[in-house]
Amino acid sequence: MAMSFQQYLVCILLAASLTCRGQMEVRDSVPIKQKTNQPAKVANIPKDAFWIGGADGGQWYLIGIIDKQAKTVQFKIYNDYDGHLLFDKYFKLICDSDVEVDLTTLQTQINTFDGSRILLISTNKDNKYCYFE
Numbered sequence: 001m002a003m004s005f006q007q008y009l010v011c012i013l014l015a016a017s018l019t020c021r022g023q024m025e026v027r028d029s030v031p032i033k034q035k036t037n038q039p040a041k042v043a044n045i046p047k048d049a050f051w052i053g054g055a056d057g058g059q060w061y062l063i064g065i066i067d068k069q070a071k072t073v074q075f076k077i078y079n080d081y082d083g084h085l086l087f088d089k090y091f092k093l094i095c096d097s098d099v100e101v102d103l104t105t106l107q108t109q110i111n112t113f114d115g116s117r118i119l120l121i122s123t124n125k126d127n128k129y130c131y132f133e
Contacts, residue, residue: 042083046076052110053080059113065090066103073103073132077113091118095130 038051041060049060057080064074071093077086095101101109101122111119111129118132 039080042081044083044085045078049076049078050107051080052112054112057081059086061107061110063106068103071103073106075118075132077118091132093130094133095120095122096124096126101130 038053038058041047041049045060046062049062051060052058059080060078060083062076062078064076066073067090072090073093074088074090076088078084079086093101093103101120109120109122111121113119116133120130120132122130124130
């Protein structure tokens with residue numbers, strides 16, 4: 001399927017920030033998570049943290065407080081190389097959809113982190129990806 005000019009530009013922007021390189025497949029301008037061996041946890045990454053990433057790297061995530069009514073989740077996001085805490089904040093779910101995003105199984109739903117948004121595998125009614133911002 002041919003990529004539109006707009007999709008091509010989004011892919012280029014994503015490549016400049018984090019992904020869309022090498023081993024990533026692109027569908028509707030968002031990279032699809034590839035299963036890759038996770039790096040070893042460095043000392044300051046919590047034992048309950050999980051890793052999401054690809055051949056070009058990723059992040060460690062620790063999920064804190066979940067507020068289902070407000071659709072917010074506290075995420076701590078760590079650098080996968082040195083374990084530096086990048087973010088410790090509440091992210092709000094953005095997904096104009098009738099599809100329910102199960103906030104209790106987020107570990108299986110995270111696609112990637114683009115530096116400001118946590119993109120999910122789920123799509124809304126317009127086939128746009130849901131995300132946390």
